[in-house]
Amino acid sequence: MEEGFSLKRWLTTTNHKDIGILYLITSIYFLIAGGILALLFRVQLTAPGMDFLEPSKFNQAITMHGLIMVLWVVSPMAFAFANYFVPIQIGARDLAFPRLNALSYWLYLFSGLLAVSSFFLPGGAPDVGWTVYAPLNTAKYTPQPGMTLGGLALLMLIASITIGTINFIVTIVRMRAPGITWRNLPMFTWSILLTVIMMLFAFPPLAVGIILLGADRILGTMFYTSVEGGDLLWEHLFWFFGHPEVYIVLTPALGILFEIVPTFSRRPLYGRKFILGALSAATLISFLVWVHHMFNTTVNPIIKKIFSASTIAISLPFEIVAVYLIATMVGGAIRFRTPMLFALGSITLFIIGGFSGVYNASIALNYALRGTYWVVAHFHYVMAGTVLFALFAGLYYWFPKMTGRMYSEKLGKLHFIISFIGFNLLYFPMHFLVDMPRRVYTYPADTGWTIFNQIATVGSFIFGLSTLLLFINLGRGLVSGPVVGANPWKGWTLEWTIPSPPPAHNFDALPDMSKGVLMFNGAPMPPGPKEHHTILPMTLSLGAAILFLGLVVALPLALLGAVILAVSLAKWFKDDILDRFAAPEGERGERWPFEGVGKEKLGTWVFLTSEIMLFGSLISAYVYVRTRSAFWPPSPQLHDLGIGLLNTLILLTSSLTMALALEAIRNGSLKDLKMWLTATLILGLGFLGIKAFEWSKLAAEGFIPSANLPAATYYVLTGAHGVHVAAGLVAILYLILKARAGGFSREDHSAVENTGLYWHLVDIVWVFLFPLFYLI
Amino acid sequence: MASELSPWTTQWMSLFNLFTTIAFIVGAVVFGFMIFTILRYRYKEGRSEPSDAPQPGTVPKDRGKPLLLFALSMTTLTIISTLVIGTFGAFDFLLNPPIKAPEDENALVIEVIGFQWNWRFKYPNGVETVGELVVPANKVIIFKVTSIDVKHKLGIPDFKIGVDAIPGYDNEIWLQPMKEGEYWIRCYELCGVGHALMAAKMKVVSESEFESWLESMSGGG
Numbered sequence A: 001m002e003e004g005f006s007l008k009r010w011l012t013t014t015n016h017k018d019i020g021i022l023y024l025i026t027s028i029y030f031l032i033a034g035g036i037l038a039l040l041f042r043v044q045l046t047a048p049g050m051d052f053l054e055p056s057k058f059n060q061a062i063t064m065h066g067l068i069m070v071l072w073v074v075s076p077m078a079f080a081f082a083n084y085f086v087p088i089q090i091g092a093r094d095l096a097f098p099r100l101n102a103l104s105y106w107l108y109l110f111s112g113l114l115a116v117s118s119f120f121l122p123g124g125a126p127d128v129g130w131t132v133y134a135p136l137n138t139a140k141y142t143p144q145p146g147m148t149l150g151g152l153a154l155l156m157l158i159a160s161i162t163i164g165t166i167n168f169i170v171t172i173v174r175m176r177a178p179g180i181t182w183r184n185l186p187m188f189t190w191s192i193l194l195t196v197i198m199m200l201f202a203f204p205p206l207a208v209g210i211i212l213l214g215a216d217r218i219l220g221t222m223f224y225t226s227v228e229g230g231d232l233l234w235e236h237l238f239w240f241f242g243h244p245e246v247y248i249v250l251t252p253a254l255g256i257l258f259e260i261v262p263t264f265s266r267r268p269l270y271g272r273k274f275i276l277g278a279l280s281a282a283t284l285i286s287f288l289v290w291v292h293h294m295f296n297t298t299v300n301p302i303i304k305k306i307f308s309a310s311t312i313a314i315s316l317p318f319e320i321v322a323v324y325l326i327a328t329m330v331g332g333a334i335r336f337r338t339p340m341l342f343a344l345g346s347i348t349l350f351i352i353g354g355f356s357g358v359y360n361a362s363i364a365l366n367y368a369l370r371g372t373y374w375v376v377a378h379f380h381y382v383m384a385g386t387v388l389f390a391l392f393a394g395l396y397y398w399f400p401k402m403t404g405r406m407y408s409e410k411l412g413k414l415h416f417i418i419s420f421i422g423f424n425l426l427y428f429p430m431h432f433l434v435d436m437p438r439r440v441y442t443y444p445a446d447t448g449w450t451i452f453n454q455i456a457t458v459g460s461f462i463f464g465l466s467t468l469l470l471f472i473n474l475g476r477g478l479v480s481g482p483v484v485g486a487n488p489w490k491g492w493t494l495e496w497t498i499p500s501p502p503p504a505h506n507f508d509a510l511p512d513m514s515k516g517v518l519m520f521n522g523a524p525m526p527p528g529p530k531e532h533h534t535i536l537p538m539t540l541s542l543g544a545a546i547l548f549l550g551l552v553v554a555l556p557l558a559l560l561g562a563v564i565l566a567v568s569l570a571k572w573f574k575d576d577i578l579d580r581f582a583a584p585e586g587e588r589g590e591r592w593p594f595e596g597v598g599k600e601k602l603g604t605w606v607f608l609t610s611e612i613m614l615f616g617s618l619i620s621a622y623v624y625v626r627t628r629s630a631f632w633p634p635s636p637q638l639h640d641l642g643i644g645l646l647n648t649l650i651l652l653t654s655s656l657t658m659a660l661a662l663e664a665i666r667n668g669s670l671k672d673l674k675m676w677l678t679a680t681l682i683l684g685l686g687f688l689g690i691k692a693f694e695w696s697k698l699a700a701e702g703f704i705p706s707a708n709l710p711a712a713t714y715y716v717l718t719g720a721h722g723v724h725v726a727a728g729l730v731a732i733l734y735l736i737l738k739a740r741a742g743g744f745s746r747e748d749h750s751a752v753e754n755t756g757l758y759w760h761l762v763d764i765v766w767v768f769l770f771p772l773f774y775l776i
Numbered sequence B: 001m002a003s004e005l006s007p008w009t010t011q012w013m014s015l016f017n018l019f020t021t022i023a024f025i026v027g028a029v030v031f032g033f034m035i036f037t038i039l040r041y042r043y044k045e046g047r048s049e050p051s052d053a054p055q056p057g058t059v060p061k062d063r064g065k066p067l068l069l070f071a072l073s074m075t076t077l078t079i080i081s082t083l084v085i086g087t088f089g090a091f092d093f094l095l096n097p098p099i100k101a102p103e104d105e106n107a108l109v110i111e112v113i114g115f116q117w118n119w120r121f122k123y124p125n126g127v128e129t130v131g132e133l134v135v136p137a138n139k140v141i142i143f144k145v146t147s148i149d150v151k152h153k154l155g156i157p158d159f160k161i162g163v164d165a166i167p168g169y170d171n172e173i174w175l176q177p178m179k180e181g182e183y184w185i186r187c188y189e190l191c192g193v194g195h196a197l198m199a200a201k202m203k204v205v206s207e208s209e210f211e212s213w214l215e216s217m218s219g220g221g
C-alpha cells in the first residue's frame, strides 16, 4: 500500500487506522470550530447589554455550537479511537466492511462541512437551538435556507452513522480472534458495541423528525405547524433520539476510562461483570426516560411520574460505574501520568454532573430548572466534562501507539491542570445562575447574574486556550518526541502487543487468546481484500453534499451532484461485480450468537433493524397526528381501494418472484435467476408506475401534501416507502448485471439473499401501510 | 410563615435542600473515598507492582464481590426512594390547588398567552394586559398558559415555578403568592431573536388594590 503523506493515499484509503486518523483530525477541526463559536458567545455574555453579537448571530452561534459539539465532535472523536483500536483489540485486520467505513468517514466530513457552510447562506445558519423545537423550526418562523441545509446535513450524518453502526456490530460479533470471547473482550470494545446498538435505535427517529420537518419546509405540509403534531410531535421524536444520544456520547468515554484506570493503577478493573451489567441496563433504560425533557409540557402527570422515577433510578448504574472505577484503584500503585490525570478529572466531573442530573429528574424541581443555566451546567459537566476529558485522556493514552512517539509529560500535566481549572471556572458558576434563562443573548444588570457570567467567560478562555497546549504538545511529540516501544504503559489489550505505530495489517499471524494469554499458533490472518484503495467513498459523499447544497441554493448544482453520485455508485457496483474488494471471512474465534450468519447477512439484518425503526417512527408519527385530530376522514373516502389492492398484489407477487430468484441460484441456475430478477424488477416498476398515477390523480383533485394532515401523512409515508422500493430496484438492477457477468453461483450468492431480505421487508412495510391508508 | 413567597416556593426550596443535603453527603463519601484511594495507593519509590497487575497480552483476572454491589444498590435505592417520595409529594401538591373549583372565590383564573416576544394576560372579566400582570396576594392564581406562535416557557423565577406555553394547548399551573412586591416573569424557551427580552412584570398587590386596579382597567376600556 502507499505510505507517507501523499494526498492520494488519504483520499482513497480504506484502512481502519488511516480512517481513524482522519476521524481524529476532522473531529479536532470541528472541536476548534465549535469552540470558537462558544468563545464568541461567551464574550457577548460578559456583561449585561453587550453589543458584540447581534441576537440573530448569537442564536446561530449557540445552535451551531451545540449541534457541532454533540454530533460532529464528541461522538466522531470516540469513533476515531474505535476505528483505530477496535479491530486491533479483537485481533482483526480491519473492520468487516472497509469501503463502507471509508464511506462513513467521508459522509461525516462532508455533512459537517455542509452544516457549517449554512453560515454563508442568506439568513445564516440554523438559529433555533440544538434541540430545534417546533414550530420555531418551520419556514414561517425561520425561513432561511440554512435551516433546510442543516437538516439535510443531519440526514447525511445519520447515513454515515447508520453505516458505521452496521460495520461495528458485524465486526465485533464476527471478527474476533480465537479466545477473544465476550468474556475476554476489552472494555473499550464493549463500550463501542453498546454505543452502536443505541445508535441503531436512536437515529432513525431523528431521521423521521427531520424528514417531517423537511416536508413542512419544502412541501408546505403542517406536521409541526398544526396543533395535532406541533411541538409535542417534534419533542417526542427528538428526545426519543436525544436522550439515548447523550449516552451514545457518554459510553465510549467510559470505555476509555475502563482501559486507562486499570492500566495506570496497575490493577484489573474492579467488578467488570457488574459494570457491564450496569452499562447494559443503562443502554436499555436510555430508551425509557426521554419524557424527562418534557416535564413542563402537557404530558399526562402519571406518565411524568413514571419517567421521573425511571430517570432518578438511572443514576444507580452510573453510580456503580463511578464507584467501581474508584474501587479499581484500591490496592494499586497509581501512576499519575497525563492520561490518568484526565481520567480522574473525568470521573470527578461525572459525579458532579450526575448530581445535577438527579435534580433535573425531579419532576417537581424541574419546574424551575428547565430552560435555565442550571441545565447548561448539568449537561456540560457530563458532556463537555466527563466526555471530553475522557477523550483527551484517550488521546494522550493512545498517542504513542498511533505515532510511535511520546508527548511531553510536563506539558500534558500543565494542560490538565489549566483545563481542569478553566472548566470548573466556566461551568460551576452556572449552578448559581439557576434563575437565568439559557440561550439569551443578553440579560439585565439588576439580577446579580453578571459576576457569575464574568467568571464563566474568564473560565471559557482559560479552558479554550488550554487546548492549545494539547495541540502544541502532540505536534511537538509527533515531530520530535522520544521514540517509544510497543507498550509504554504496560496495558494488556492487543494494541499494546504490536509495534508503535502498528503495521498496516496489524498482526503477522492470527492471535489466539484461548488460554488467556496471547499466543500465535501459526494460523495465518484471514486474507483481506485485494484492493485497499478507492476514491469512490469520497466522490460518492462529495456528490451527495453537492446535491444537497444544490437543492438549497441552486438546482443546476444539484444536478451536478446527482451525476457525481450516480457515476460513483455505478463504479462501486462495477468494482463489486469484478469482486475487487471481496474478502473471505476465514476462520476466527467465537461468533456467538451469530455463528451461521455470514457477515453480509448480519450486516443486512442490522440495517433492516434500522429500517424497522425508521418506518416504526413514521407510522408512530402518523398514529400520533391521526389520533389527535378531531376530524380525519376514513381512508376509503380518500383513497381508491382498487388501486391499493392492485398495488398490494403486485408487491406481494414481487416478493414471490424474489424468493424464486434465490431458489434458482441455490439450484445453480443463472438463467432462472436472471429471469426471476427481471420479473421482480418489472413488478417493482409497475408498482411505482401505478403509485405515480395514483399520486397525480389525487394531486389533480387538490389532494396535495400541503392540503391537510391526511394528505401530508399519505404522501410522506407512501413516499418514503416508494423511495425504498426504488432503492431496492437499483439493487436488483445491480444483481441482474452481476448475474449477467456470471457473478453468482450455487455457493456464492449472498447478495441475492440479502437483497431479497431487504425486498421482503419493504413489502412487509407496505402490508402495514396498506390498511392505514386504504382500509381504516 | 409570614415571610414565605408562596406555599409552592417553600415546598420547592425544601425539596431542593433535601437534594442538596443528600448530594453533599453522597459527594463527601464518594469524593472522600476517591481522594483517600488516590493518596493511599499512589505509586511511590519502592512500591512493588500488585500481583494481579495488567500484563501485555494477558486477560486480567476477574475480581469484585457482589457484596459491594449489594451494599451500593441498597443504599442507593434507599436514597432514590427518599428523593422520589419527596418529589412526588411536591408534585401532587402542585397538581391539587387548594380550591374546590376554578369558580371558587379564592381563585383567580388568568389566561396567559405567549407571543413573539411578550406575554398577554387575560382576566376573567375580559381585561387584557401585555407585559404586566397584577394579582392579589394570598389568592390562588390559576394560569392557563398557551402560545399563539412558537413554543415559550412562562417562568417566574422568584417563585420557582414555570410551565411551557405550547400552541394549541392550555397548560395549567397555579400559584398562591403571599408577599406583595414586584417580580419578573421571563421566557425560558428559545423563541426567536427577541427571546432574551421577553420579560414581563408580575405585581402582587393587596386584595383591595387589585380590585381598584381591575376596576380602572375595565373602566378605561
Ligand code: HEM
Pocket: A131, A246, A247, A249, A250, A292, A293, A311, A312, A314, A315, A318, A353, A354, A355, A356, A357, A358, A360, A361, A362, A366, A369, A370, A371, A375, A378, A379, A382, A383, A387
Ligand atoms: C445521573 C445521570 C443523569 C440524569 C439523572 C440526568 C437527567 C437529566 C434530565 C432530567 C435532564 C432534563 C433537564 C431539563 O431540560 O429540564 C437532563 C438534561 C440533559 N442531560 Fe442529563 N442526566 C444524567 C446524565 C447525563 C449524561 C451522562 C449526559 C451526557 C453525557 C447528559 C446530558 C444531558 C443533556 C445534553 C441535557 C440537556 C438537553 C437540552 O435540553 O439541551 N446527562 N439530564
Ligand SMILES: [Cu+2]
Pocket: A242, A243, A246, A289, A290, A292, A293
Ligand atoms: Cu435525557
Ligand SMILES: [Cu+2]
Pocket: B152, B153, B187, B188, B189, B190, B191, B192, B194, B195, B196, B198
Ligand atoms: Cu423565549
